Amino acid sequence: MPDYRDQPNICVSEDVQLGHGVRLSPFVNLYGCEVGDDTRVGAFVEVQRDVSIGKRCKISSHSFLCSGVTIEDEVFIGHGVVFINDRRPRATRADGEPQTEDDWMMERTVIRKRASIGSGAIIMCGVEIGEGALVGAGALVTRNVPAHSVVAGSPARILRQQQEPVQFRTTKQRHFQ
Ligand SMILES: CC(C)(COP(=O)(O)OP(=O)(O)OC[C@H]1O[C@@H](n2cnc3c(N)ncnc32)[C@H](O)[C@@H]1OP(=O)(O)O)[C@@H](O)C(=O)NCCC(=O)NCCS
Numbered sequence: 001m002p003d004y005r006d007q008p009n010i011c012v013s014e015d016v017q018l019g020h021g022v023r024l025s026p027f028v029n030l031y032g033c034e035v036g037d038d039t040r041v042g043a044f045v046e047v048q049r050d051v052s053i054g055k056r057c058k059i060s061s062h063s064f065l066c067s068g069v070t071i072e073d074e075v076f077i078g079h080g081v082v083f084i085n086d087r088r089p090r091a092t093r094a095d096g097e098p099q100t101e102d103d104w105m106m107e108r109t110v111i112r113k114r115a116s117i118g119s120g121a122i123i124m125c126g127v128e129i130g131e132g133a134l135v136g137a138g139a140l141v142t143r144n145v146p147a148h149s150v151v152a153g154s155p156a157r158i159l160r161q162q163q164e165p166v167q168f169r170t171t172k173q174r175h176f177q
Helices: none
Strands: 069-071 109-111 149-152 157-161
Touching: none
Parallel strands: 069 109
Antiparallel strands: 149 157
């Protein structure tokens, strides 16, 4: 595995724990987090402090993983997925001073193993996305997503709920009526 800390266009701070076989693309920014074996991280991804990413995950380009997010093994994160950890964000306190770490409450989010999150999805804080679930492109997830379900829309609603892992169908053409 290359020593990513030596590469000028990759930002990995000393406190990051990288597993074996991790692959990082250019312009990633990782600090205070851990990334499991054989996980791939695409270009322009930022992973903040206190994030845990499991083994054999794929994090596609331009996604933002904020503090308090836990991603279990074999999870797929599409392009430009945004996680949220502060439900009521403020730049300053009531007295006008900049907020500190003590002035807001982080809400944690968990993505269970083998779940997939489509491109452009926004995952509100404090939710759990169940094992093997599939979140549609552009979804705004505001509630817990049951295991092996397919959700989509804003706010996201269940399209399909299955007991078994989601089956992927073949390519199809769609037409307006
Ligand atoms: C959500 C998703 C899994 C559904 O796929 P599917 O099970 O094959 O469902 P269908 O295409 O049959 O669509 C079922 C209905 O949901 C709608 N729908 C599909 N995807 C949607 C989405 N992302 N958001 C909102 N509605 C969606 C369809 O328009 C259709 O509605 P209709 O019956 O009124 O026409 C898929 O469309 C999707 O968004 N996948 C994520 C792809 C992605 O981001 N990949 C990232 C790497 S490239």
